[in-house]
Amino acid sequence: MAKGPLLIIGGGEDKGEDSEILRRFVHLASSGGREARVGVVTTASSQGEAMFVAYARAFQRIGLNRVEALSVHHRSSAQDEAICRRLEGMSGVFFGGGDQLRITSMLGGSRFHQTLLNLNLEGLVVAGTSAGASMMSLVMIVEGDARQSPTKNTVKMATGMGLWTGAVIDQHFSQRGRIGRLLSAVAQNPDILGVGLDENTAIEVRLQEGHLQVWGQATVTIVDGRQIEETNASESEDNQPxxxxxxxxxVLPRGFGMDLNTRRPYSMGDTL
Amino acid sequence: MAKGPLLIIGGGEDKGEDSEILRRFVHLASSGGREARVGVVTTASSQGEAMFVAYARAFQRIGLNRVEALSVHHRSSAQDEAICRRLEGMSGVFFGGGDQLRITSMLGGSRFHQTLLNLNLEGLVVAGTSAGASMMSLVMIVEGDARQSPTKNTVKMATGMGLWTGAVIDQHFSQRGRIGRLLSAVAQNPDILGVGLDENTAIEVRLQEGHLQVWGQATVTIVDGRQIEETNASESEDNQPxxxxxxxxxVLPRGFGMDLNTRRPYSMGDTL
Structure with missing residues (x-):
């Protein structure tokens, strides 16, 4: 089977009648005629139960009834065989928001993590919003001063879950003025693609096919550093600009996509 | 004589012992061995007198004693012959912050404005901070939602004072998360160069020589839209992304410059 799509959401996705992004997730998780069965992972949140209830309601509102909580809030449960077997029964997994370090520190390197990566390689759809978006990449933005001039120190990085190794992802992007910290992250190694997701906005990433597509209300900011000519990222002291x-x-809204190999964006209208 | 340099400051410039940017202004205004004589225009502010006192003190602290208030707070005084004659005696003029529409609506098209443009063409140094920076360009950003995804509606434009016709300038740039509104402004006509100035950061623009140079503490963000391939700026409805x-x-800190003809930035170290 082919690697399953990733649906990476900038936080604050609509959970009401419209729910474009959640509907897209359910659509992806029910492709091939199967009935979608979705697990919600609330590891990033300290209020996991309330979060699960909110998502279960939102999914039921758009016609999805097979929603289960995948509650992993300790490393011991992340090693649990039973939860991995439950994961295997899903067609889609949705990671909620909170703190991305909770996801990586509780799940990283566990059986749950390995099962997730393997299942995604075999077609499992993986979605994540806010912290659940940040954790998708291998180098992950943990925190960083927003609304500051970019310095080396603007951004603090850690190791993410590695579902998409070629990118670094930031969320609540325009809303929280985070261009500086994304630029800092890309400057450290311009090979990585910087992706800034606005709220209620998502990208559907198909790594096997090598493209992404934008969904939702606002915009996705792509920072491509491969053509960077000059940077002081290695020389400058931490707090120097x-x-x-x-x-x-x-800057890509709904209706735009990007070829991940050539890094060239395109309007979906041009390709349909 | 050659067109005088513009010193365009992103607001919040240091007025203490260091005062790098104010010192640079005084240095420019005293070039050629003349003693600097500086007029401070507080038109943008509703507290012009207090602002003048603060700047007069700051300039005196760094050794400049010939500082005068050029108080223009009505269109009638902007038409006054006497104030234009005082302007002619200056080697540098400094525009303080406040509301850029106060500057343009009170000074625009007046004798004071025409005298300023003529004197700048003959060598007068013109500096401006915050609102005094925004007013430098011909198309001027008046306001716009910061920390929003860029839409056509993100930015409200007006006519500036036209000291630099090829650019559109935004200030308090990283601090207030204003990349979206600068991108919106550039998308409307990518010929114009977008310049976002952080606080306590300035560019010295030499239009005759065709380059700019960065001073101060943080960074200047340059948005060059000439290579834009696709935009929906003309089609999209106002609030669409x-x-x-x-x-x-x-992203250029102190020590960097840019060739305004080729639009290529360079490290000053490379050219010295």
Whole structure:
């Protein structure tokens, strides 16, 4: 089977009647005629139960009844064989928001983590919002001063869950003024693609096919650093302002996609 | 004589012992061995007198004693012959912060405005901070939601004072999360160079020589839209998210400059 799509959401997704992004997730999780069966992982949150109830209601509102909580709030439960077997029964997994370090520190390297990666390689749809979006990449933004001039120190990184190794993801992007910390992250190694997701906005990433597509209300900011000509990222002291020249930036709303191999965005209208 | 340099400051410039940017202004205004004589225009502020006192003190602290208030708070005084003659005696003019529409609506098209433009063409140094920075360009950002996804509606434009016709300038840039409104402004006509100035950071613009140079503490964000491949700026409804592909972005700290003809940034170290 092919690697399953990732649906990466910038937080604050609509959970009402419209629910475009949640509907897209359910659509993906029920492709091939199967009935969607969705697990909600609330590990990032300290109020996991309330979060699960909210998502279960939102999914039921759009016609999905097979929703289960995958409650993993300790490393011991992440090693549990039973929860991995439950994961195997899902067609889609949804990671809620909170603190991305809770996800990685509780799940990272566990049986649950390995099962998730394996199942995704075989077609499992994995969605995540806010902290659940950040954890998708291998190098993960943990925190960083927003609304600051970019410095080396602007961003604190850690190891994410590695569902998408070629990108670094930030969320609540325009709303919290996070361009500086995304630029700092990309400057450290311009090979990585910087992705800034606004609230109620998502990308559907298909790594096997090599493209992404934008869904939702606002915009996705892509920071492509491969053409960077000059940077002081390695020389400058921590709090010195960063220098970066030749960054390529795209702002993509719904209806746009991007070829991940050439890094060229396109309007979906052009390709349909 | 050659067109005088513009010193455009993102607001919040240091007025203490260091005062790098104010010192640079005084240095420019005293070039050629003349003693600097500086006029402070507080038109943008509703507290002009207090602002003048603060700047007069700051300039005196760094050794400049010939500081005068150029108080223009009505259109009638902007038409006054006497104030224009006083302007002619200055080697530098400094525009303080406040509301850029106060500057343009009180000074725009007046004798004072025409005298300022003529004197700048003959060498007068013109500095401006915050609102005094915004007013430098011909198309001027008046307001716009910060920390919003860019839409056509994100930014409200007006006509600035036209000291630098090829740019659109935003200030308090990283601090207030204003990348979205600068991108919106550039998308409307990618010929214009977008310049986002952080606080306590300035550019010295030399239009005759065709370059700019960065001073101060943080960074200047340059948005070059000439290579934009796709945008929906003309089609999208006001509140729809903007699409923009192929923007080139530079983040420049002190020690960097940019060739305004080729739009290529460079490290000053490379050229010295």
């Amino acid at each position: 960063l220098a970066l020249t030749g960054v390529i930036l795209h | 903007l699409a923009l592909t192929g923007v080139i972005l530079h």
